[in-house]
Amino acid sequence: xxxxxxxxxxxxxQEKEAVTLDCTYDTxxxxxxxxxxKQPSSGEMIFLIYQGSYDEQNATEGRYSLNFQKARKSxxxxxxxxxxxxxxxxxxxxxxxxxxNTDKLIFGTGTRLQVFP
Amino acid sequence: ETGVxxxxxxxxxxxxxxxxxxxxxxxxxxxxxxxxxxxxxxxxLMFVYNFKEQTENNSVPSRFSPECPNSxxxxxxxxTLQPEDSALYLCASSQGGAAPxxxxxFGPGTRLLVL
Numbered sequence: 001x002x003x004x005x006x007x008x009x010x011x012x013x014q015e016k017e018a019v020t021l022d023c024t025y026d027t028x029x030x031x032x033x034x035x036x037x038k039q040p041s042s043g044e045m046i047f048l049i050y051q052g053s054y055d056e057q058n059a060t061e062g063r064y065s066l067n068f069q070k071a072r073k074s075x076x077x078x079x080x081x082x083x084x085x086x087x088x089x090x091x092x093x094x095x096x097x098x099x100x101n102t103d104k105l106i107f108g109t110g111t112r113l114q115v116f117p
Numbered sequence: 118e119t120g121v122x123x124x125x126x127x128x129x130x131x132x133x134x135x136x137x138x139x140x141x142x143x144x145x146x147x148x149x150x151x152x153x154x155x156x157x158x159x160x161x162l163m164f165v166y167n168f169k170e171q172t173e174n175n176s177v178p179s180r181f182s183p184e185c186p187n188s189x190x191x192x193x194x195x196x197t198l199q200p201e202d203s204a205l206y207l208c209a210s211s212q213g214g215a216a217p218x219x220x221x222x223f224g225p226g227t228r229l230l231v232l
Contacts, residue, residue, distance in 0.1 A: 004159075033219070035220065035221075037223070042225060043205055043207075043225055043226040043228065044223060044224065044225040044226065045160075045207060045209070045223035045226075046223075047220055047221070047222060047223075050220060091160065093160075095219070104162055104165075104173070105150075105162065105209075105221055106159075107159045107160040108159060109157075109158070109159050110159075
């Protein structure tokens with residue numbers, strides 16, 4: 001079973017509008033972290049935002065916010081006031097557990113966001 | 118230089134060649150990672166080094182050989198690769214530790230084409 005599911009292969013949004021990118025996850029751990037990364041066409045993975053499983057408040061970072069619904073196991077990324085430069089691939093990722101050797105960051109398949117004028 | 122750098126950015130090699138990818142991090146981190154990103158597939162973790170010790174080898178074929186001489190540098194030695202090894206190879210680093218919120222920071226990647 002997939003650990004991270006991103007069901008939207010592509011999304012379009014008009015400049016200055018808000019957009020939500022979906023992410024659901026599967027884990028039996030009580031302690032885990034959820035991350036969103038942006039990958040422009042240049043290839044670099046840019047860290048955007050993270051959420052801890054014990055955090056009661058949704059994480060926010062500038063125009064990015066994470067809509068964390070623990071019972072539904074979802075961690076959707078909300079981008080407010082979209083800009084043309086937001087056009088990129090967006091990846092949701094999860095890190096499980098507290099073991100020293102658990103360094104795995106598990107990624108979803110990504111959502112390609114295109115912002116149009 | 119800041120962040121995580123990778124060289125070369127692009128590489129074309131034949132199946133009989135030997136080449137190496139280099140990654141350097143300037144963040145004072147203790148953990149480094151190699152990932153492979155193929156078209157239409159999720160990012161795949163290949164190797165993890167914590168304090169220069171390899172802690173993860175995700176069933177990677179032996180034609181890929183990692184080397185971590187110190188906490189700032191990570192290499193991926195390539196030999197007798199196959200065309201299906203063509204991909205974007207990303208290096209990442211993190212503080213090193215057990216915190217679930219530990220963030221990995223990525224380099225720009227090396228686009229590898231195997232002919």
